[in-house]
Amino acid sequence: MTLARSLPLLLLAAAACGTAEARDAARPADALPAWSAPVPITSLFGATRGRDPRIAALAVDAGGRPHALVADDADGDGVADVLLHAWMQGADWSAAERLDVSPGLSDGARLVADGAGGVHAVWYEHTRPGTPPRSADALLHRVWRGGAWGAPSVVRAAADSLDMPLTHLDAALDARGRLHLVHETAAGLAESVWAHGRWGEAVPTGRDGATPALAPGAGVMAYVAGWAEAHGGRGSSDVLVRARRADGTWDEPVPVHVDPREYSHLPQLATAGDGTLHAVWLETRGGEVTPRRLMHARAADGRRWSPAVEITPPQTEGQILYSPRLSVDGRGRVLLVFTRFGDGGVGRPTHWQMRLGAEGWSPAERLFAALGESDSEIETARGADGVLWAVFKSGDGVYYAARARP
Numbered sequence: 001m002t003l004a005r006s007l008p009l010l011l012l013a014a015a016a017c018g019t020a021e022a023r024d025a026a027r028p029a030d031a032l033p034a035w036s037a038p039v040p041i042t043s044l045f046g047a048t049r050g051r052d053p054r055i056a057a058l059a060v061d062a063g064g065r066p067h068a069l070v071a072d073d074a075d076g077d078g079v080a081d082v083l084l085h086a087w088m089q090g091a092d093w094s095a096a097e098r099l100d101v102s103p104g105l106s107d108g109a110r111l112v113a114d115g116a117g118g119v120h121a122v123w124y125e126h127t128r129p130g131t132p133p134r135s136a137d138a139l140l141h142r143v144w145r146g147g148a149w150g151a152p153s154v155v156r157a158a159a160d161s162l163d164m165p166l167t168h169l170d171a172a173l174d175a176r177g178r179l180h181l182v183h184e185t186a187a188g189l190a191e192s193v194w195a196h197g198r199w200g201e202a203v204p205t206g207r208d209g210a211t212p213a214l215a216p217g218a219g220v221m222a223y224v225a226g227w228a229e230a231h232g233g234r235g236s237s238d239v240l241v242r243a244r245r246a247d248g249t250w251d252e253p254v255p256v257h258v259d260p261r262e263y264s265h266l267p268q269l270a271t272a273g274d275g276t277l278h279a280v281w282l283e284t285r286g287g288e289v290t291p292r293r294l295m296h297a298r299a300a301d302g303r304r305w306s307p308a309v310e311i312t313p314p315q316t317e318g319q320i321l322y323s324p325r326l327s328v329d330g331r332g333r334v335l336l337v338f339t340r341f342g343d344g345g346v347g348r349p350t351h352w353q354m355r356l357g358a359e360g361w362s363p364a365e366r367l368f369a370a371l372g373e374s375d376s377e378i379e380t381a382r383g384a385d386g387v388l389w390a391v392f393k394s395g396d397g398v399y400y401a402a403r404a405r406p
């Protein structure tokens with residue numbers, strides 16, 4: 001449906017370094033985060049068998065420990081089939097533990113930490129012998145607590161593989177601690193809610209929607225859909241947002257960015273410390289194959305959005321943009337990390353960060369340049385202690401974790 005489907009997803013973070021705090025103390029309040037020296041995550045990636053394992057998800061538990069999930073294509077058919085988990089204990093990462101339940105597809109995984117020390121994993125899985133091996137037929141959920149994973153539970157079993165043709169999802173906790181999961185179906189998006197230890201019925205939430213993103217708190221959802229086409233225009237993929245009403249149902253979709261010349265990809269949401277909502281996504285113009293532009297819009301309430309503004313930083317080399325990730329640091333400031341490929345789409349990718357301040361976005365700053373060349377993935381997550389973690393792939397094929405103090 002969208003290019004986003006074919007774009008590899010991205011990743012997450014962690015590492016320790018005592019000098020980061022000292023550096024931060026001397027930095028001005030609007031400075032970009034100072035990251036610790038990256039530490040390789042050897043246990044996790046030493047356990048993979050495929051050629052190009054990916055960081056699938058990152059979360060930081062209530063104790064401040066980062067948890068990373070890796071999606072591995074062990075049988076080399078181009079589709080991830082194994083999910084491996086590791087978490088950081090002291091200065092080291094734990095041994096890798098397998099999370100999925102079958103040899104077939106395992107994809108779209110997200111991790112959500114709760115306030116009681118638990119970490120929730122949700123993902124698409126191939127569970128039945130009759131389902132084509134590169135297709136999903138179920139959404140699964142496991143909870144990590146006290147150092148061990150609980151048994152998998154089925155969020156939703158699809159009638160057949162055609163019911164789950166895509167594999168993006170997002171999950172977030174609401175104010176009452178219930179886990180909301182928005183996932184893709186053949187008819188668009190659907191939401192399931194986990195409360196009191198069981199999953200409710202999946203409810204349709206976005207016709208023709210794809211690549212959902214939930215804001216923390218689960219009160220706002222962003223996704224792409226053919227809004228212009230549905231209203232008589234020429235087809236494209238546009239960014240839509242829905243805000244949740246007090247009764248738990250969703251308001252009508254609000255178009256944040258509609259342009260029949262463009263295809264929007266991978267919207268991300270974050271809520272700044274002042275309560276302002278921010279959406280960032282990638283744009284591909286008609287005729288282009290890959291995203292070349294970073295876009296941003298903001299809203300005070302999730303319903304009235306500013307016009308979209310292009311924020312592609314001119315000082316970054318290259319054209320293709322990849323894996324935008326929004327996070328909010330311990331002081332409530334919005335941080336954007338992303339990857340950019342070399343001119344013409346050739347050459348090694350590089351990782352960058354930009355911070356949104358009162359005067360707008362900062363210039364972009366290259367991340368982890370001391371490691372030399374980068375690779376295509378980076379992901380961030382923040383713990384309750386305000387520490388930001390990043391996990392990324394370097395040009396040597398190794399995954400690293402780093403952290404930044406608030």
Ligand SMILES: [Ca+2]
Pocket residue numbers: 072073074075076077078079080081
């Ligand atoms: Ca595979």
Ligand SMILES: [Ca+2]
Pocket residue numbers: 081082083100101102103104105106125126
């Ligand atoms: Ca599997």
